Structure formats: C-alpha cells, structure tokens
Amino acid sequence: MVKNNHGTSERTRGTGKPRISRRIPWRFTIGVRFVSLVVLITLLAGGVAGFVTINTSRDALRQQVLHNNLDQADLAAAFVSNYMKVVQANIRSFAKRPTVVQAVLDNEPERVQAELAEFVQIQTALSAASILDDKGIQRVFSQAGVATIGQSFTDRDYFQQPATTLQPYQGVAAKSRATGQLVTPYAVPMMDSQGRLRGVLSAGISLAALSDAIVNSEYGTGTRASIVDSRNGGLIIAHSDTQRLLTPVLGKNEAVRRLLAGERGSVETTSSSGELDLIGFAPVTDLPWGVMVITPTKTAFAIVQTLTQKAILFTGLITLFAAILGGVFVLQITRPVSRLVEETKEIGSGNLDYEVATARRDEIGDLSRAFGDMTTKLKNTMVSRDEMAKEVTERKQAEAALKRSEENFRLFVNNSPMGFRVINTDVETIYANPAALALYGYDSIAQFNSTSIKERLTPESYAENQVRREKRQRGEYVPDQYEISIVRKDGGIRHLEVFRREVLWDGKPQFQVLYNDITKRKQAEEDLKLAEENFRSSVEDSPLGVRILTENLELIYANKATLDTWGYGSLEELIAVPEMQRYSKESYQLILERREARTHGKPSPGFYELSIRRKDGEMRHLAVWSREALWDRKKCYQLLSEDITERKRTDAELTEYRKHLEKLVEERTAELTKTNTQLEASNRELEAFAYSVSHDLRAPLRSIDGFSKALLEDYADKLDTPGNDYLNRVRSATKRMAQLIDDMLNLSRVTRGEMRHEAVDLSALTQSIATSLCHGQAERQIEFIIAPGLVANGDRHMLRQVLENLIGNAWKFTSKQPNARIELGAIMEAGQPTYFLRDNGVGFDMTYVNKLFTPFQRLHAMEDFPGTGIGLAIVQRIIHRHGGRVWAEGEVGKGASFYFTIES
Numbered sequence: 001m002v003k004n005n006h007g008t009s010e011r012t013r014g015t016g017k018p019r020i021s022r023r024i025p026w027r028f029t030i031g032v033r034f035v036s037l038v039v040l041i042t043l044l045a046g047g048v049a050g051f052v053t054i055n056t057s058r059d060a061l062r063q064q065v066l067h068n069n070l071d072q073a074d075l076a077a078a079f080v081s082n083y084m085k086v087v088q089a090n091i092r093s094f095a096k097r098p099t100v101v102q103a104v105l106d107n108e109p110e111r112v113q114a115e116l117a118e119f120v121q122i123q124t125a126l127s128a129a130s131i132l133d134d135k136g137i138q139r140v141f142s143q144a145g146v147a148t149i150g151q152s153f154t155d156r157d158y159f160q161q162p163a164t165t166l167q168p169y170q171g172v173a174a175k176s177r178a179t180g181q182l183v184t185p186y187a188v189p190m191m192d193s194q195g196r197l198r199g200v201l202s203a204g205i206s207l208a209a210l211s212d213a214i215v216n217s218e219y220g221t222g223t224r225a226s227i228v229d230s231r232n233g234g235l236i237i238a239h240s241d242t243q244r245l246l247t248p249v250l251g252k253n254e255a256v257r258r259l260l261a262g263e264r265g266s267v268e269t270t271s272s273s274g275e276l277d278l279i280g281f282a283p284v285t286d287l288p289w290g291v292m293v294i295t296p297t298k299t300a301f302a303i304v305q306t307l308t309q310k311a312i313l314f315t316g317l318i319t320l321f322a323a324i325l326g327g328v329f330v331l332q333i334t335r336p337v338s339r340l341v342e343e344t345k346e347i348g349s350g351n352l353d354y355e356v357a358t359a360r361r362d363e364i365g366d367l368s369r370a371f372g373d374m375t376t377k378l379k380n381t382m383v384s385r386d387e388m389a390k391e392v393t394e395r396k397q398a399e400a401a402l403k404r405s406e407e408n409f410r411l412f413v414n415n416s417p418m419g420f421r422v423i424n425t426d427v428e429t430i431y432a433n434p435a436a437l438a439l440y441g442y443d444s445i446a447q448f449n450s451t452s453i454k455e456r457l458t459p460e461s462y463a464e465n466q467v468r469r470e471k472r473q474r475g476e477y478v479p480d481q482y483e484i485s486i487v488r489k490d491g492g493i494r495h496l497e498v499f500r501r502e503v504l505w506d507g508k509p510q511f512q513v514l515y516n517d518i519t520k521r522k523q524a525e526e527d528l529k530l531a532e533e534n535f536r537s538s539v540e541d542s543p544l545g546v547r548i549l550t551e552n553l554e555l556i557y558a559n560k561a562t563l564d565t566w567g568y569g570s571l572e573e574l575i576a577v578p579e580m581q582r583y584s585k586e587s588y589q590l591i592l593e594r595r596e597a598r599t600h601g602k603p604s605p606g607f608y609e610l611s612i613r614r615k616d617g618e619m620r621h622l623a624v625w626s627r628e629a630l631w632d633r634k635k636c637y638q639l640l641s642e643d644i645t646e647r648k649r650t651d652a653e654l655t656e657y658r659k660h661l662e663k664l665v666e667e668r669t670a671e672l673t674k675t676n677t678q679l680e681a682s683n684r685e686l687e688a689f690a691y692s693v694s695h696d697l698r699a700p701l702r703s704i705d706g707f708s709k710a711l712l713e714d715y716a717d718k719l720d721t722p723g724n725d726y727l728n729r730v731r732s733a734t735k736r737m738a739q740l741i742d743d744m745l746n747l748s749r750v751t752r753g754e755m756r757h758e759a760v761d762l763s764a765l766t767q768s769i770a771t772s773l774c775h776g777q778a779e780r781q782i783e784f785i786i787a788p789g790l791v792a793n794g795d796r797h798m799l800r801q802v803l804e805n806l807i808g809n810a811w812k813f814t815s816k817q818p819n820a821r822i823e824l825g826a827i828m829e830a831g832q833p834t835y836f837l838r839d840n841g842v843g844f845d846m847t848y849v850n851k852l853f854t855p856f857q858r859l860h861a862m863e864d865f866p867g868t869g870i871g872l873a874i875v876q877r878i879i880h881r882h883g884g885r886v887w888a889e890g891e892v893g894k895g896a897s898f899y900f901t902i903e904s
Helices: 030-096 098-105 109-122 157-165 208-215 254-260 302-331 337-348 363-414 434-440 445-449 459-473 519-540 560-566 571-576 585-599 645-714 721-752 762-776 796-813 846-851 871-881
Strands: 126-133 138-141 182-191 197-206 224-229 235-238 265-270 276-283 289-296 419-423 429-432 481-487 493-505 508-517 545-550 555-558 607-613 619-631 634-643 757-761 782-786 791-795 820-829 832-839 886-890 896-900
Touching: 030 098, 030 126, 030 182, 030 197, 030 208, 030 224, 030 265, 030 276, 030 289, 030 363, 030 493, 030 508, 098 109, 098 182, 098 197, 098 519, 109 126, 109 138, 126 182, 157 182, 157 197, 197 208, 208 224, 208 235, 224 254, 254 265, 254 276, 254 289, 302 363, 419 434, 419 493, 429 445, 434 445, 434 508, 459 481, 493 519, 545 560, 545 619, 555 560, 555 571, 560 571, 560 634, 585 607, 619 645, 645 721, 757 762, 757 796, 762 782, 762 791, 762 796, 762 820, 791 796, 796 820, 796 832, 796 871, 796 896, 846 886, 871 886, 871 896
Parallel strands: 782 820
Antiparallel strands: 126 138, 126 197, 182 197, 224 235, 224 289, 265 276, 276 289, 419 429, 419 508, 481 493, 493 508, 545 555, 545 634, 607 619, 619 634, 757 791, 820 832, 832 896, 886 896
16 A cells, blocks of 8 residues: 555555545545535435336336236137127037937937047037926936936926027036036027927036136236136136135125126226235126136336335435545545546546545545546446336337237138128128138128128118118117128129127227138038938828837837827837837737847848837727838938738638638539530520521521412412412511521620631721712712721621611611711720711610610511611620620610620
C-alpha cells in the first residue's frame, strides 16, 4: 500500500481494490451536503419510477392474461363441443344402423353384441355401451359376460328421458361401475320403420381422453384448465387434480356463478383458498358444461413481483452504496485529479465493475463519488433492462404459442373432411373450407356468394330454412342440428347434416356451420328400406306360412299366414308355448328324429307333413318344405308350410268315396256285363229285324206296288175314277213305307257303323250338295252363302249325311219363299268353332223345339212339306258320335238356324 501526499491510502493501480485511507474528522461540508442531496434524489427518483413501472406492468399483464385465458377457454369449449358432437353423431348413426335395428327387432342379442362390441372398439372415445329394450331391461352389453344382462334400468334417467321424449339424452358424468372410468352417459332411442320405440342405446363417453386434451394442454406457466358440469350446482368433470373429479365446485366466486349461469367472460376473483386468480370461462355449445382456464395472480405477477423485489433491493443498495460512496468521496476528496481521470477512463472503457474510490472530501471527492454513483446506476439500469427484455421475450413467446395454436386450428379446419363455413348475420359467407366448397361444387367463396340461398337449396329445404329463419327472428327455439338437401353447381342433389352455432370470429359474433355429407347414407337407408318393405310385403302377404329357425332351431320369425294358422297374435305368444304342446305326439316325435339326424349329419327329406295344435286346441295338418338359407348373413332354416287340413279331410272323404265307388263300379260292372249280354242279344235281334225289314218286308211291298202298277196300266179303262185313285194311293203308301224302311235302316246304321276320322272340307261338301239340288230344280230362285275354308275332323260319309239332311230341310222349307237364302258359316266360342246352317224359310215355333230331333216327329203337315221325320234324328246321332252337340233356333215365318259342334 502506498501513501499519498495527503496521508490517505490509495487503490493499487490495476487491481480495482480500494486503498484504505486514514480516518479524518467529520465535516458537514458542501460536498457532504451535495452527496446527501444526490442520495435523496436517487431514492425518490428510483422509488417513483419503480412504483409507476411495476403498477403499469401489473395492469398490462393482468389484461393480457385475462384475454389469453378467455381465448383459450373459447378454443377449449369449441374443441369439447365438436368432440362431443362427433361422438354423439356416431352413437346416433349406430342406433339407426339398419342391421342393428333389424337385429333388435329380430331379438338377436348375439349379433347385436358383436356389432356393439366392434363399434365400441372402433370408437375409442367410448368406455362401454349397452342396449335396453322398450321395458328398460338390459339385453346387450358391449363387454361379453357382464352380470347386468337382464336387469331392469327403468329408474335411470338415461332410459326414462329418451323413452319418454324420443330424443337423445346427455346425462351427468359419473364413474362407470362396469369399467371404472369417468364417463358421461349418452342415450339414444331406437325406433323401427313405423316410428315406434324398440329400445334405448346407452353409451358411456369416456372423459379420460377429453380431460387429457383439455387439462394437459400447454396454456402457460402455472395456468390450468378444468371442465365443469353446470347441473346439480356445478360438478368438476375434468381437472389436473384427479382427487377433485366429480366433486362440487368450491367457492362459488364470480367466475363460477357466471359460468353456471351460462355466461362467457374473464374476471379476477378470489378462489376457494382465498387467493386471487385470473379466470377465463366459456360455456360449451349444446352441452350443460363450461370450461375454465385459471392462472393464479401470484403466478401471473411472479415476474412483476421479482422485479419489485429487485427494485427494492436495488434501491436499498443504491442508497447504501450512495452513502458509502459519499463517505468515501468525502474521505478521499484529496485524490489527485489524474487518478480520478484514470479511473474515469477505466469506467469509460466499459468496465462497470470497476469501483471508483477516493478519500477526498472536497469537490474532487464529490466528483469521484458522483462517478461511482453514476457507474452503479448505469449498472443497475443495465440489469433492469435485461430483466425487462426477458419479460418481453416471454410475452412474445406466449403470443407466438397462441399464433401457432390458431394456425393449427386453421390447418385442422382446412384439412377437415367435414364442411366448415362461417357466415355473418346477413347469411353472407365469410369463410369456407375446401370441403364445404367441394360439397356445393364451387371453386371459391366469391363464386359461392354470387348465388342465392334459394338457388343452393331444394324447394323443400328452402321452405324449411325460411321457417327456421322466421322462428329465430321471433326469438323461438330452433335446434342447432338439422338436415338439408342442397343443389350443387352442376345441378346434383346432396343431403347434408348441419351443425350450427354462434361463435366469435375476428372478435365479432358470427355463425359457424358444420356440414356432414349423408347422401350415401340417405340413399342406402332408402334402398334398404325399400328392399326391406318389398321383402316383408312379399313374405308377410304370402299365402304360405313362412318360418325362420336359427342353426340351433330357435324360431326367430313367423309371417302372418303362420300366426293365423296356429291361431296366435304374435311371434312372442307363439314362442311362449312349449314346443311339445304345439304338435301332436307323432309330429313332435318326427321333429325330434329330424333333429337327431341333422345332429349326426344325416340328410332329412325336404318335404314332410306335421299335425299341429292351434291355440284354441284344434288340430290342423301342414305340408312343410324345409331348406337351408341365409338370414342376416347367418345360416338358418327356412320352413314353408301350407295348411292341408281341408285337403286331408277331402282326401279321406275321397278315399271313402273311392272305396264306395269301386264297390259301385263292381256292382255296375256286373250289371253292365249282364246288360251288355242283353244288349248284344238285342243287337243281334235288331240286326235280324233289319235283315227281315230289308228282305222280308220289301218283297210284299214290291208285290203290292207291282200289282197296283199292273192294274193301273192294264185295267185303268175298266176302273172308275175312284178305283184309279185308290190304286194311286196304294202305290203312294207303299213308296212311303219303303222310304220309312230305308230311313230306319239308315238310323240303325248310323249308331252301329264304324267311323273313319279325317279332315273334311264342309264348305266343299255344301257346295256339291247345293249344286246337285239346283240342277234338280233349276226353276228355283235361291241364294247359297257358303263360308270358305270350314274344315272339321270326322267321318266324311256321316258328315255328308248331316249336311244333306240339314240342307235338304232348308231347301224344302224355303220352297214357298220367292227369294230363298241358305247360309253355312261358323262362329268361334271358347276357341272352338260352332257351325251353323241358316235359312229364311217358314221357321218353327220354339215351343216345340224339343220334338225336332225325335224320330218320326213332325211340326208341319204332310200335305205342305212331305217327309218321314227321321232326318234330324239321324243328324243328332251322327253329331253325338262325333262328340259334339246340335241344337236349333227358329221363329215362325222368319226361318230357322241349326247349330252343331264337332270334337277336335
């Protein structure tokens, strides 16, 4: 240590350590006053500046934290709302899935459990799910083997609410007894195609993943988030402290009260522990939930408090240091100016840690102390600036994190497969993601806005939209979820499911609209509904009974014909009766034998008969056809049945009748044998009679006729006029007798002669007969109308006799008609020809039509129209031998028509 000229010790050059000066008596000099004034001014300036800076920083930081917490609460609430809507939509879609509804209707719990288990496995957001029937009995659980199957849950809200209102129900969160997880129940009614309740699908939506996404997100140092269910006075369902889950909200401060009332905002309030918190809170759309983002004021103001502590410390240090420097300055006032300059240069070189010291108490000492004070203040200012820079950096990092969060949200929306659109109160599109534009077929928002909403909706959806808009204007409730049908730019129709809610967009209240394309689902539902209706209509209306049995031979379906046959009103009523009581003893034994054979892989006949016992005890007989089939993609057995009770009864009666008939046939055969013997004898006698008539009777007739002729020729001049007349009458009678004998012989030959069938041209035969008649009586004026191409299959000779007799009669009975007409034609009846011969002669009285075809019966006098009365009898017998029939129609003075048919 080196002594200076003033007797004080100086700092060794280059070491920065102060030299120790010799104590000198205290003097309250001008320098001391100056140093004291500097210290006082420093304390006042530092205190005021620190107080203003700290308070300003606290207010700005408070507002920033409240704003950030509110924004993060909005984002978290939007995330929770969208997350729950997607999960709820999937649950509703599963409840409407045609295969699930059909399986519930068909009472197939195994198939429903398989699909439900697969659905829960795919939907990771679900803890478990179950299906209750319309009585509240649990029929299916997503986990196999649970003990609650068959238990009643009719007292639970998640059954009563959807079963009563037929609307989905969101329950209060609770701990699942089946899985032990924290879940919120969501129940959906299951309806059939007629809109009737068939069951309730109850699913537990796990809050673990949702809680993890909300609670464990990065909100900032010391900031935490929680989800509150506003029902039952407020219940915590997501919290960083798992011990507080499902506990009531404590404190009921301003933020909690406003959140439970459904409000949105941010506030600084006192927590349940008595500390101040900065809280941002927002309700979750369409759910009785709210999200709170909380930053303790102590944590938020940690930086300010640190700065405050440092400022106080620095102020104290400055004061202390100023006092020390003042003393040192006074003590070292005699330090040489050169030394002061060197020390000043050392400080000016940037070495702020260099301590200026002097023992002088004069102005030089004051100047040294001023330099030291300046150095200290400059150093403190640099430290404060670094702290402020650190605070600004942290704030920028928070803003950057918020910006990244917003960018991630926009990236999520732009890449979402669901359509996302933001509209203002004038229904003008502010934003639309690519998926929304693609649904409508537009390339840009401007192109989209160039069309009106009426152009973009079908007439039905536009009318529904107008109704919703008018309700909103009147302040009435309008659901935020509905379906619309849009018209794309290319004219195509798409069906969309819409989710609409009010949001803040760029700080202004706008409307967010989410679109889910359900066109394929709608078409599939329509196709499936139509196919199901067609199938059920064909099966239900089938006159045959239809039953479906599972591979285990359990009856799962029966159509109306089956139920009517058995006499039951429903399938359940039929199944409730033991199988043994539904069949006769023999039929039940047959069923057991068929099952036994099927168990051992032996084939069973596909057709068999059963005797069943109806509900009223009546026994019925069924013919059953059995075959394997697929029902809901599972192997089953299809049984078609026909009620053959009446047929069996008829068969029994026919059997008895057949036996009786066989007995009668035997008796009749014996009688016919006897009759045939007698008939053969009669035929032989008839042949002998015919021979006698042909030979024995003709000889006397010829003798009578011959001798009568001889008398007239040889003795006519010897006989008077009466004698000649008598002889002429004798000859006429013999000729008539000969004609009768010929007609009788012809009638006999008709019934006994052999027939030779061939195609006979009736038109040609008629033409031949007409020509012959006209040549015989050329003076007659008569018109023949003969239809061409009339061909019949029969015996040519016999059919010629028919036509000769009919045409001969027509020729005879039109002899007194000056413009006679005879017509041959045919008419078609039931695909077969009916031939007719019509004339305009004298006709006959229909009263006596039955006598026309009787042998020797005449309707006209011999003097008017001669004949024997055999011709029509011959016609009838020939037609009968051809398997046909003949009849006549006529009217006196208007002619007659004769009709006949010939078997093909």
